[in-house]
Amino acid sequence: MTQVLDKPPVRPVPVAEQIRTARRRTLLEWIAVHSLGVAAALFFTLPFVFVVLTSLMSDQQALTRDLVPDTWVWDNYRRVLDTPGFLTWWRNTLLYAGLGTVLTVVSSIPVAYALAKFRFRGRNLSMMLVIAMMMLPPQVVIIPMYLFWAKQLDLSGTLWPLIIPMAFGDAFSIFLLRQFLLTIPNEYLDAARVDGCGEVRTLLRVVLPMAKPGIAAVALFQFFYAWNDYFGPQIYASENPGAWTLSYGLESFKGAHHTDWNLTMAATVLVMAPVILVFFFAQKAFVEGVTLTGVKG
Amino acid sequence: MSTLAVRRRRSALRTLAFLSPWLIGFAVFFAYPLISTVYFSLMKYDGFNTPEFRGLDNWTYVFSDYPMFWPALRNTLWLVLVMVTCRVVFGLGVGLLVTRIKRGAGVFRTLFYLPYLAPPVAATLAFVFLLNPGTGPVNSVLDSVGLPTPGWFTDAAWSKPALTALAVWGVGDLMVIFMAALLDVPKEQYEAAELDGASAWQRFRYVTLPNISPIVLFAVVTGVIQTMQYYTQPLVAGKVASGVIGGSGQQFEPGYPDKSTLTLPQLVYNLGFQRFDYGAACVVALVLFALAMAFTALLMRRRGGLLGAGD
Numbered sequence: 001m002t003q004v005l006d007k008p009p010v011r012p013v014p015v016a017e018q019i020r021t022a023r024r025r026t027l028l029e030w031i032a033v034h035s036l037g038v039a040a041a042l043f044f045t046l047p048f049v050f051v052v053l054t055s056l057m058s059d060q061q062a063l064t065r066d067l068v069p070d071t072w073v074w075d076n077y078r079r080v081l082d083t084p085g086f087l088t089w090w091r092n093t094l095l096y097a098g099l100g101t102v103l104t105v106v107s108s109i110p111v112a113y114a115l116a117k118f119r120f121r122g123r124n125l126s127m128m129l130v131i132a133m134m135m136l137p138p139q140v141v142i143i144p145m146y147l148f149w150a151k152q153l154d155l156s157g158t159l160w161p162l163i164i165p166m167a168f169g170d171a172f173s174i175f176l177l178r179q180f181l182l183t184i185p186n187e188y189l190d191a192a193r194v195d196g197c198g199e200v201r202t203l204l205r206v207v208l209p210m211a212k213p214g215i216a217a218v219a220l221f222q223f224f225y226a227w228n229d230y231f232g233p234q235i236y237a238s239e240n241p242g243a244w245t246l247s248y249g250l251e252s253f254k255g256a257h258h259t260d261w262n263l264t265m266a267a268t269v270l271v272m273a274p275v276i277l278v279f280f281f282a283q284k285a286f287v288e289g290v291t292l293t294g295v296k297g
Numbered sequence: 298m299s300t301l302a303v304r305r306r307r308s309a310l311r312t313l314a315f316l317s318p319w320l321i322g323f324a325v326f327f328a329y330p331l332i333s334t335v336y337f338s339l340m341k342y343d344g345f346n347t348p349e350f351r352g353l354d355n356w357t358y359v360f361s362d363y364p365m366f367w368p369a370l371r372n373t374l375w376l377v378l379v380m381v382t383c384r385v386v387f388g389l390g391v392g393l394l395v396t397r398i399k400r401g402a403g404v405f406r407t408l409f410y411l412p413y414l415a416p417p418v419a420a421t422l423a424f425v426f427l428l429n430p431g432t433g434p435v436n437s438v439l440d441s442v443g444l445p446t447p448g449w450f451t452d453a454a455w456s457k458p459a460l461t462a463l464a465v466w467g468v469g470d471l472m473v474i475f476m477a478a479l480l481d482v483p484k485e486q487y488e489a490a491e492l493d494g495a496s497a498w499q500r501f502r503y504v505t506l507p508n509i510s511p512i513v514l515f516a517v518v519t520g521v522i523q524t525m526q527y528y529t530q531p532l533v534a535g536k537v538a539s540g541v542i543g544g545s546g547q548q549f550e551p552g553y554p555d556k557s558t559l560t561l562p563q564l565v566y567n568l569g570f571q572r573f574d575y576g577a578a579c580v581v582a583l584v585l586f587a588l589a590m591a592f593t594a595l596l597m598r599r600r601g602g603l604l605g606a607g608d
Contacts, residue, residue, distance in 0.1 A: 029397075033394065033397045033398055033399075034398065034400065036394055037395075037398050037405050040391060040394060040409060041409070043466070044408050044409050044411065044466065045408055047412070047423055047424070047427055048423075050427055050434045051423045051426070054426065063432065064432060065432050065437045067434055067437065107318040107322075108318075108319075110316075111315060111316055111319040113315060114312055114315035114316050115316075118308075118311075118315070120308075120309065126316070128597065129323060129327075130319070132327075132590065132593060133327050135522055135589055135590070135592075136327070136589060137525060137526040137562055137585055138526075139526075139528065139561075139562040139582060139585060140331070140334065140565075140583075140585050141326070141327070141330035141333075141334060141582070142569065142582070143330075143333075143334060143337060143565070143569050143575050143578050143582065144329070144333035144334055144337065145326070145330050146569075146570075147344070147575075151344070165322065165325075165326050168319065168321050168325070169319035169322045199311055199315070224414070228416040230417060230418050230528075230529040230532075230533070231528055231529065231562075234566075235566075235570065246416075247416055247418045248418075250418050250419060250422065251418055251422070251533055254422060254537055261426055264422060264426070265422075265423070265426060268422050268423055271416055271418070271419040272415050272416060272419045272420075275415070275416060279414050
């Protein structure tokens, strides 16, 4: 820096002119950044816009290249909801996502707490194994798992092979919760212990209230995971349409309404909408969670 | 027994109690099936007849006779080189953009982030519709301005670029991670660079990039791991674009068009649940496992951060 200051200016530029060029530069930059922003916004939103517009077209118009509906056929949505099975898929998805999320949170908290706050031999090894499980593609162990659930426990055709494992801690949730618990200073825990709290009470009374944002993020991720899961229901539930979830059923919906893009897009909107609504209500927790997985630590 | 030993044992039991859900989960859903996968990879087994030991037969079958293995591996390499790169570059670009926007930054951020949340099956269906060669909006627009109209998901040369477009559309996760990293770059370094007369590109190259390089590496490696797991989008896109669907009934050989959307996880499904060749399916599963773990190890070694500052 000193080097620069010592250098004599090549040509003295009048202050007024300097300010003017600087202003022009910031204005130009402002315009460039915001027009790029608008372009990017179009790229990200137009697919949604076209999907919604098509979902409101009449059957005939959906077969054309038109982009905007002539008449807005809101009835398409009623037709989708009246499709046999659609409400069952909805209910199954809520069961899988809802019950799965509760089980995951309850079973992952104590594990994450131990990994974050207890000192014991094998802790780093345990953490590495958690990460290995987190990165494991589900297809790697699917053959023995399928044989286990379908042949030994006779549970194929249901969603239980997907829900039950969530009672035994989910690697990603454990990882994320642990990252969050690490940010809670040990002094709080020590204070509780000095006051005579056991570990369980410390966890319930002191740690959990402070970990609410982390728990909210984990619950949201797990809910979205179950809502979006395609592979799991495909393996275990495909033989029984009564156990399908929205993500799995949506694809067969397209098969049954082969050329009716309007109905398929209406169904697509109905599958996307709840996720986006949940996001708007819990935006802060969600973004915090995404950041936590990547950069902290 | 001394009190110290009693306390030690009590604390060990307590740790075990807290860890128990995961210890059971680890044994039942990770260790046991993994060992079992190795076992079945050496067996001839169709799920009905008793497994027969066949040595390395399944391995030679997958590597030299199964027609889908090498195409799937080539596709994975293509996706790693092109899709991961596009996502990282685009995610960083959008992250930079969002940190610069002054008016309505919150609105822009939310709009950029939303596609990431779209459920994969729904997003894939939407893109197969948007890019369908006959009546899709994208080709309608391309046609009206006189540009060529590719077959996208129905053309083997364009199906992976179409999947890349879908993946880039959902780049919101990387955007958020890059945003956080960009905001952490010390302001003084930019001021110093500006005083030195650095251009915008030089400031990016010599200040921004060195500061965020660990995050770029993190994004690349997790991107590679995600590509190993890439399943729902290519399978659904192939199924829907080919027109062969029917949740439970018809058989659809993955990879449409012409094996161009095959990935390794789809082979496990094809071998195990369509051809009932559990042995060969386990071979592919183990290849997938080796690749995923190799990159996970890289992630852990390069970023001790993933393990955190526990001690």
